[in-house]
Amino acid sequence: MGGILIGKVALAALLLTGVCAVAQESDRALPALDLPEALRSAVPLPVSEADLPTVEAVEYFKVSDQALQLECPVFEPGGDLLFCEVFGGRVYRLTPDKKLSTVLGENELRPAGLEVHKNGRIYMAELGDFAAQGSVVSMDADGTNIEEIVPRSSGFLADDLVFDKQGGFYFTDFKGGSSRPDGGVYYVGPDGGEPVSILPNLRIANGIGLSADGKTLWVTELAGGKLHRVSLSDATTVAPFGDLITYTFTGAGPDSLRIDADGNVYVAMYGQARVLVFNPLGLPIGQYLLPGRDEGHNLRSTSMAIRPGTDEMLILTNDWDRGRGSTIFAVRALAKAAPSFAIDE
Structure with a gap:
């Protein structure tokens, strides 16, 4: 009986040794990926863009220790920067010497885009209920006397806007999803009236800009992941x-997105802590990275603005739940700011 038991133990040991040997041989035979450090980033650069000329931005102004969804940067004629906080509806003013004040306190508007008209009034594209009732409104420079331009009852989710030479404006309709092309681009003339459809069937139309000659409209499609270049006859x-x-x-x-005086297009990459740059034909030529991105910080890069008369570009972002609050970063753009149809004669 004892001999049988010893034999079984020996057989089991022999089988286990064989299994281990096969496993070790299998481990040695399996190919493995050896990722370079750059691809271990929280947001690795796409291979097709990794070799673009690249520079890292520097901190310009810490807006808050809270993670505010900063958006809407636009410069006023006097050089002050206006920007907004989406979910609380606040509009801020930052002077060139970095003094921050509140233009519009917490309210029910949900701003995503600002522009300044020649008459000094601030125009706001706002997302309303984020479903079907956004609007475009205007207000005095101090945030008072708010008037509807495109009412919420019109059914648009106005996200961003840009003026043309005539004093009309284009705005993006932020509706849809990756499988629902329900958004688009619309135009409202200088005398108001019903918005006219320019570019329908977009998957969350987002950023918008107009070339210096007013003949080329640039649009980003958030859920579709596209950059559109639209030539206009009128x-x-x-x-x-x-x-x-x-x-x-x-x-x-x-x-x-924003456009500089040479026609280069700057696109904020939301969730990637960076800004991509395209030439006037829409070909990628460079990128700006925000500090901390490889560790997952400052990822919610939403927008940027180039200071008039200079090439200083300010980039807005927030750190969401990662503890670094809301910050404005600065870089040098490839060219000076393009003239604004809203504030330049």
């Missing part, structure tokens, strides 16, 4: 074959 007519997708983004979606 304010409300797309030129024949004039609507092109010049770029398809990788990863989190493209947010707001």
